[in-house]
Amino acid sequence: MKKILGIFRGFPGLGRVVSGVSLLETLRDEYGYCIDIISYLQGNRYLELKGYENLHEVGSMDYCSIGLLPTNVMGAHIHEKMRSFLPDIVIIDGEPLIIQALRISYPKLKIVVLLNPSDVDNEQNDQEAMRYFNAMYSLSNLAIVHGLRGVSNIGGYKKLISINTILRREVLDAYTNCTNNIFCILGGGTVNVGSSFSESTIQIAKLCIGASKYLNEYKIHIVCSSKNIYDALNKLKHKENIILHDRILDTQEYYSKAGLIITRSGRNTLSELAYLGIPALSFLSGCQYRRLEQKQNMEALATYNIKPVSLDIKPNKFAELIKETASINYQREVFIPGNHQAIQEILNL
Numbered sequence: 001m002k003k004i005l006g007i008f009r010g011f012p013g014l015g016r017v018v019s020g021v022s023l024l025e026t027l028r029d030e031y032g033y034c035i036d037i038i039s040y041l042q043g044n045r046y047l048e049l050k051g052y053e054n055l056h057e058v059g060s061m062d063y064c065s066i067g068l069l070p071t072n073v074m075g076a077h078i079h080e081k082m083r084s085f086l087p088d089i090v091i092i093d094g095e096p097l098i099i100q101a102l103r104i105s106y107p108k109l110k111i112v113v114l115l116n117p118s119d120v121d122n123e124q125n126d127q128e129a130m131r132y133f134n135a136m137y138s139l140s141n142l143a144i145v146h147g148l149r150g151v152s153n154i155g156g157y158k159k160l161i162s163i164n165t166i167l168r169r170e171v172l173d174a175y176t177n178c179t180n181n182i183f184c185i186l187g188g189g190t191v192n193v194g195s196s197f198s199e200s201t202i203q204i205a206k207l208c209i210g211a212s213k214y215l216n217e218y219k220i221h222i223v224c225s226s227k228n229i230y231d232a233l234n235k236l237k238h239k240e241n242i243i244l245h246d247r248i249l250d251t252q253e254y255y256s257k258a259g260l261i262i263t264r265s266g267r268n269t270l271s272e273l274a275y276l277g278i279p280a281l282s283f284l285s286g287c288q289y290r291r292l293e294q295k296q297n298m299e300a301l302a303t304y305n306i307k308p309v310s311l312d313i314k315p316n317k318f319a320e321l322i323k324e325t326a327s328i329n330y331q332r333e334v335f336i337p338g339n340h341q342a343i344q345e346i347l348n349l
Contacts, residue, residue, distance in 0.1 A: 010043025
């Protein structure tokens, strides 16, 4: 039986975890592979939600802004896992230093990297940093770049493919049912981020709270996937039609009940909403780097059911936009996910 190990960066959000887990579970359930997964922080909270146990957690000295350090306790845990599990393939997302460490120790190992288009091509980021990242990612045997815009092989990669976003399996299987429930999904990216991102996250939630007095016919669920955001919002006064959630919800728990989704313009969420056809309002927010990527996502997608919205909007105007957007009829599967193509490329290694 072939074995695949996944190593996925667990912060600041879940974007580096959900797609890789989807691929691994498909390879396990449909192709008979034996799988194991390593993540941490928010990533482990997602794995716990899916029923995974005995997860290893990081200490404060185990990671930096670009992911895990290969020479501390978590790095030693990864090498021990390599020796005990003996994977045929390792799939890595968001861990450039671990790619390099594994290539040094296991020069013949088959390594697949999952990348965001902005990991490869981003004019707004420091170009010396981009050269460094691409040099690390190109140590892989296969780079799968998935998202809402295509990129080309800039040179140095053994093989690079650019495909549509890989979606979570629970999204592919989700059913939708238009109701009077509005879900504001604040995302997992609220841990280990700058103050501007946390502040904009709270600002989105405050807009929902402000708009709620004009939306008596709706229940507005604000999903906080980190405690710091929940604690900040729980101190605010809000109407009875506002429901705060202090944890990451199962996808079916909100997609199956949502008449409207309010979110940021991240690659994964936008792709999921485009696939499911759920009406949505999407904010551009956070630091300059994140805003640019979100803007590129919205421009590349340009789908009928997702409308952009500014953080400067007034609560009464936001309520009007919510009502208008919630009236859009669902049209499922306009967006074709990249899951099948990614699986075939991995099988061909």
